[in-house]
Amino acid sequence: MASASPKLRSSRYARRVLVGSLALVIPLIIAGVLANALATGATLRLCINFFITVVVVLGLQMFTGNSGIVSWGNVAFVGVGAYVAAYLTVPLSIKEELFPALPSFVMQAELGLVPSVLVAIVAGAIVALVIGLPICRMKEVAMAMSTLGLLVIAHGVFSNWRSLTRGNEGVYALPSNVTIWSAVAAACIAAVAAVAFKHSRVGLRVQATREDPLAALASGVNVKRTRLIVWVASGAMSAGAGALWAQYNLAFAPSQFYWTQVFAALAMIVIGGLATVSGAVTGAAIITVVYEILRGVEEDGAFLGIGVPKVSGLAQMALAVITLLILIFRPEGLLGYRELEEWGASWLRRLRRGRSSLSAPDPSEEARPPAEDAGGQA
Amino acid sequence: MAEPLLKVEGVTSGYGAILAVRDVSIEVNTGEVVALLGANGAGKSTLLMTIAGLVNSTAGHITFAGKKIDHMPPERILRAGIALTPEGRRVFAHLSVADNLRMGAASRRDAGGIAADTEEVLELFPRLSERYRQLAGTLSGGEQQMLALGRSLMSRPKLMLLDEPSLGLAPRIVAQIFDMVQALPQRGVTVLVVEQNVRLALTVASRGYVMATGEVQASGSSAELRKAVDLEKVYLGTDSRR
Amino acid sequence: MGSSELLQQFVNALSLGSTYALLALGLAMVFSVMGLVNFAYGELVAVTGYTMYLLVTRGVPWWIAMLCGIAAAVALSLLMERIAFRPLRNASFLTLLFSSFAVSVIIQNVFRATVSPRQKGVPSPEFLSEVVHLGPLTASWLTVITTAVAAASLATLVVFLRRSVAGVSMRAAAEDFDVTRLMGVKANGVIALAFAISGLLAGIAGVLWVARLGAVAPHMGFVPVLKAFIATVIGGLGSLQGAVFGGFVLAFIEITFHVILPSSLQPMVDPFALLIVGVILYFKPQGLLGGSGGM
Numbered sequence: 001m002a003s004a005s006p007k008l009r010s011s012r013y014a015r016r017v018l019v020g021s022l023a024l025v026i027p028l029i030i031a032g033v034l035a036n037a038l039a040t041g042a043t044l045r046l047c048i049n050f051f052i053t054v055v056v057v058l059g060l061q062m063f064t065g066n067s068g069i070v071s072w073g074n075v076a077f078v079g080v081g082a083y084v085a086a087y088l089t090v091p092l093s094i095k096e097e098l099f100p101a102l103p104s105f106v107m108q109a110e111l112g113l114v115p116s117v118l119v120a121i122v123a124g125a126i127v128a129l130v131i132g133l134p135i136c137r138m139k140e141v142a143m144a145m146s147t148l149g150l151l152v153i154a155h156g157v158f159s160n161w162r163s164l165t166r167g168n169e170g171v172y173a174l175p176s177n178v179t180i181w182s183a184v185a186a187a188c189i190a191a192v193a194a195v196a197f198k199h200s201r202v203g204l205r206v207q208a209t210r211e212d213p214l215a216a217l218a219s220g221v222n223v224k225r226t227r228l229i230v231w232v233a234s235g236a237m238s239a240g241a242g243a244l245w246a247q248y249n250l251a252f253a254p255s256q257f258y259w260t261q262v263f264a265a266l267a268m269i270v271i272g273g274l275a276t277v278s279g280a281v282t283g284a285a286i287i288t289v290v291y292e293i294l295r296g297v298e299e300d301g302a303f304l305g306i307g308v309p310k311v312s313g314l315a316q317m318a319l320a321v322i323t324l325l326i327l328i329f330r331p332e333g334l335l336g337y338r339e340l341e342e343w344g345a346s347w348l349r350r351l352r353r354g355r356s357s358l359s360a361p362d363p364s365e366e367a368r369p370p371a372e373d374a375g376g377q378a
Numbered sequence: 379m380a381e382p383l384l385k386v387e388g389v390t391s392g393y394g395a396i397l398a399v400r401d402v403s404i405e406v407n408t409g410e411v412v413a414l415l416g417a418n419g420a421g422k423s424t425l426l427m428t429i430a431g432l433v434n435s436t437a438g439h440i441t442f443a444g445k446k447i448d449h450m451p452p453e454r455i456l457r458a459g460i461a462l463t464p465e466g467r468r469v470f471a472h473l474s475v476a477d478n479l480r481m482g483a484a485s486r487r488d489a490g491g492i493a494a495d496t497e498e499v500l501e502l503f504p505r506l507s508e509r510y511r512q513l514a515g516t517l518s519g520g521e522q523q524m525l526a527l528g529r530s531l532m533s534r535p536k537l538m539l540l541d542e543p544s545l546g547l548a549p550r551i552v553a554q555i556f557d558m559v560q561a562l563p564q565r566g567v568t569v570l571v572v573e574q575n576v577r578l579a580l581t582v583a584s585r586g587y588v589m590a591t592g593e594v595q596a597s598g599s600s601a602e603l604r605k606a607v608d609l610e611k612v613y614l615g616t617d618s619r620r
Numbered sequence: 621m622g623s624s625e626l627l628q629q630f631v632n633a634l635s636l637g638s639t640y641a642l643l644a645l646g647l648a649m650v651f652s653v654m655g656l657v658n659f660a661y662g663e664l665v666a667v668t669g670y671t672m673y674l675l676v677t678r679g680v681p682w683w684i685a686m687l688c689g690i691a692a693a694v695a696l697s698l699l700m701e702r703i704a705f706r707p708l709r710n711a712s713f714l715t716l717l718f719s720s721f722a723v724s725v726i727i728q729n730v731f732r733a734t735v736s737p738r739q740k741g742v743p744s745p746e747f748l749s750e751v752v753h754l755g756p757l758t759a760s761w762l763t764v765i766t767t768a769v770a771a772a773s774l775a776t777l778v779v780f781l782r783r784s785v786a787g788v789s790m791r792a793a794a795e796d797f798d799v800t801r802l803m804g805v806k807a808n809g810v811i812a813l814a815f816a817i818s819g820l821l822a823g824i825a826g827v828l829w830v831a832r833l834g835a836v837a838p839h840m841g842f843v844p845v846l847k848a849f850i851a852t853v854i855g856g857l858g859s860l861q862g863a864v865f866g867g868f869v870l871a872f873i874e875i876t877f878h879v880i881l882p883s884s885l886q887p888m889v890d891p892f893a894l895l896i897v898g899v900i901l902y903f904k905p906q907g908l909l910g911g912s913g914g915m
Binding site: 068069070135139142144145149152153155156157159160263266267314316319320321328331 | 708711717723726729894895897
């Protein structure tokens with residue numbers, strides 16, 4: 001990469017980002033169109049929430065996938081975004097009741113969807129920066145453990161700072177500003193951002209630290225600063241997702257930003273594949289679908305017409321089992337180290353080779369770094 | 379001609395994509411002290427670890443006392459009669475000397491025999507007797523080496539694999555240790571010793587193999603090897619600077 | 621605050637600390653031989669509670685239910701080792717951690733499904749809530765017994781680890797797993813033993829925990845594992861002494877915040893304690909005692 005001329009580098013970059021983005025944006029838009037045309041009621045809600053979930057998961061993937069450090073805290077940033085959205089969009093009369101401690105300029109504000117999301121993104125970035133400065137200086141495992149602490153602390157703050165969050169009683173009266181199209185647009189923008197980030201210089205550097213932190217350090221990568229940048233970006237995106245989520249689901253409580261959600265988000269990227277953006281989106285899709293089916297089974301007591309005992313918690317359990325199986329048998333996730341477009345390209349190559357006679361294996365088929373799993377450093 | 383105690387045939391092993399040992403064949407007969415020589419990175423340690431079961435071989439066979447031991451876990455190989463004294467001693471620093479020796483006998487059930495062997499080891503290495511209750515991490519390098527050897531002896535092995543016993547030790551201690559190594563066959567213990575100190579190794583060994591870049595480059599009796607001119611080049615690598 | 625008040629809180633901290641120490645030790649046991657921070661450890665405490673719930677509500681005498689609860693914890697611990705963690709023996713720390721999270725979710729939902737998603741009361745012997753006076757101090761029988769049991773368990777464990785071959789093997793394995801195998805000690809055996817001891821400690825702690833709480837709930841395992849985890853981090857991951865030490869330090873931190881914070885901020889004790897832990901991690905990632913594992 002260092003040997004190529006700047007112009008070549010940036011055109012290669014642009015092409016990679018373009019291809020990667022299209023590989024995600026096109027299916028997302030198609031899904032959106034189908035959902036809009038065919039889905040109603042609860043199914044439509046599911047679809048819209050899916051697109052918002054994509055943004056959440058991409059926020060997580062941007063950090064954990066690229067750095068290899070598991071973050072339990074991205075859900076905390078989602079919460080931050082949700083609360084910020086509430087501060088900015090809840091009608092004034094109710095806001096005074098809910099959040100008496102808000103400074104007046106916030107209290108007076110009444111913003112629309114896009115401005116509130118943008119402010120949430122900035123807020124998320126700031127919070128991430130403040131927290132990230134100390135924790136990004138730690139070693140990988142210590143940092144991961146700190147994000148666990150972050151989750152618990154955030155939850156404690158959400159539950160107890162009543163004048164700013166209403167504690168466990170939660171927040172309501174958010175305006176319904178999100179439509180299927182804004183959700184799809186948000187998912188697409190997030191996908192493009194994640195792809196652009198992954199292929200950017202910072203993204204490549206942070207992936208180098210994932211594979212071999214010492215080697216990266218030796219080749220001049222400022223590991224701590226690179227991680228901090230990724231951490232802030234991830235926090236920003238997650239907060240944006242939270243603002244979106246809040247203005248669709250209209251009410252929330254601190255319990256919405258805790259273990260259940262953390263597990264779901266991590267499961268999504270583990271199943272799809274930590275290392276890739278398309279893995280995160282794929283994982284989100286798979287889990288949303290599977291979870292819905294299982295929840296239906298759980299409630300109706302039937303699976304494809306066959307009677308099944310009503311088991312509370314069946315969906316969660318099944319999800320956890322699937323995640324465990326993937327961790328044991330395919331720890332790099334379903335997509336492994338290749339993005340969707342790379343899988344597509346390799347299948348095309350194989351088809352073409354199949355037509356001509358048996359030739360030597362394609363060297364570019366050689367797998368990615370030999371890291372044994374997507375779990376990152378130990 | 380009796381069957382060799384240890385037969386390594388065409389063994390290849392390594393760490394992931396890095397093959398440290400390539401198609402290596404060596405033999406050790408009962409009652410011998412055989413030396414494994416070569417520069418750093420030649421694959422000698424890896425070969426010992428492969429025999430001991432800590433590293434998986436990807437090709438070849440290892441036979442010990444007629445039994446195939448490739449792909450056996452290290453705990454079974456120890457019980458079969460092979461004890462590895464690893465490079466760098468690797469005593470249990472947070473355990474006492476007494477506990478270290480007890481660990482050496484972990485595979486045995488005969489309390490009486492264990493007690494008797496402990497006595498013997500302490501007689502062999504009086505320094506250890508003095509420091510019996512001390513934490514192994516507080517021992518000097520030489521004492522730790524003695525402890526490591528004593529620990530291996532506690533399992534009553536038929537074959538001892540010694541990885542660089544002289545590394546980092548003062549000459550007087552090294553001499554002591556090698557005296558002991560030379561006497562091992564009289565106790566019924568066959569020895570395969572990896573050493574960088576070529577001269578020293580060849581004084582206690584009757585035969586030797588020379589490894590470089592994962593392969594056996596030369597073999598023969600100690601006398602033959604001592605005479606070999608190529609030994610220096612192989613030992614020092616292509617760089618003739620010391 | 622008067623000196624007798626101070627003394628009282630000190631005693632409270634000792635009692636709390638001994639429970640935490642017990643919990644932390646169980647968690648550290650497995651970490652020291654396998655490098656796994658077992659999120660599902662909390663479920664071992666929970667299964668003790670649930671076993672006791674199922675038996676006590678069916679009229680089984682409390683002390684039998686207690687023993688069965690402890691046995692259940694040991695059994696579950698061995699089961700999770702065999703099924704979930706053995707295949708992952710060489711995975712990275714974070715993969716192991718996340719897998720244990722998955723195991724924990726599975727078990728919690730088993731409780732939800734087989735017993736009830738709701739909290740269930742577990743009656744304990746009446747005498748436990750009776751108060752005993754020791755000079756200027758007052759404590760319930762439960763507190764006294766908790767401290768005594770925890771101390772006895774810790775002492776027994778220390779003797780076991782120091783004297784028995786199995787115990788020495790475990791300490792050896794915690795220090796250098798490969799070399800321990802070279803001594804002929806079976807890897808699977810050592811790890812299974814670590815999980816068994818972990819289960820035993822969780823079971824004992826679980827009995828004490830349930831006696832104090834008086835109820836079981838599917839997610840009840842979360843608090844014990846969090847406490848255990850915080851304690852081991854404070855003391856130094858990988859160090860058994862560190863775990864015990866960390867347990868007491870955590871108890872003291874908590875009691876201190878408990879006393880300092882106004883009643884409105886009481887629920888923030890946990891987050892504050894975690895903040896302290898974060899600070900400790902930042903300056904001393906090896907923990908206060910600096911374990912051989914460390915981070």
